[in-house]
Amino acid sequence: MAGSSHRRSATPQYELDASEFFTIILGTSVSSMTQRLPDSFMNMLMGEDPLNNVKLRQAGSGLRRQWDVELVIKEGHMYLSRGWEKFYRAYDLRLGYFLLFRYDDDATMLIVKVFNATMCRMRYADDDDAGNGSSSSDTGYSQSSSD
Numbered sequence: 001m002a003g004s005s006h007r008r009s010a011t012p013q014y015e016l017d018a019s020e021f022f023t024i025i026l027g028t029s030v031s032s033m034t035q036r037l038p039d040s041f042m043n044m045l046m047g048e049d050p051l052n053n054v055k056l057r058q059a060g061s062g063l064r065r066q067w068d069v070e071l072v073i074k075e076g077h078m079y080l081s082r083g084w085e086k087f088y089r090a091y092d093l094r095l096g097y098f099l100l101f102r103y104d105d106d107a108t109m110l111i112v113k114v115f116n117a118t119m120c121r122m123r124y125a126d127d128d129d130a131g132n133g134s135s136s137s138d139t140g141y142s143q144s145s146s147d
Contacts, residue, residue, distance in 0.1 A: 018044040019103040025093055034072075034079040035088075041103070042078035045071075055109040056080070056087050059102075060127035065090075066109070080110075087112075091124065 018040040045051050056067040067090075069083035093099070096117035101110050114122040 016040050019105070020101065022098060022100045025095055025097045025099070027095070033085055034081050035084050037071075037078045037080065039077065042073070044103075045078070051108065053108075054080075055107065056083070057109060057111055058091055058124060058126070059111050059113040061124070065126050069110075091122070097122075 018038065021038045021041055023035065023037075051071055053068060053070055056069050057063070057065060067083055067087040069087065070081045072079050072081040091114055093114065094117070098115040098119070100113040100115070103110055114124075116122050
């Protein structure tokens with residue numbers, strides 16, 4: 001076939017950004033105790049100074065509500081462990097919820113956006129913009145000194 005030697009691969013070139021990732025709550029009792037993190041995120045964290053703990057906060061809550069969570073490695077995978085269950089219960093996470101995480105390495109913090117099973121973002125009472133109906137800049141995902 002003429003010209004086939006000039007054909008390029010249809011696969012795009014890309015790099016992974018391990019500082020942002022998502023997970024879907026697929027179970028109930030086991031998921032509430034620990035949450036597995038992507039291996040690429042673990043590899044990013046295991047650089048020069050491996051972490052044992054991270055802070056979690058729900059996007060939009062500013063710095064008012066933070067959760068100390070232990071990071072553990074089991075069988076070659078990293079998990080959110082002690083402290084995760086409190087976050088899980090506080091935000092009433094359920095089967096089918098979609099969680100979007102962003103790692104802020106300056107604050108050693110994972111900022112979490114929660115979407116329910118209807119694919120809509122959850123707004124909580126402690127959200128900065130929940131009470132006034134405004135759609136402020138996405139406080140959990142912007143670089144601002146007030147966050």
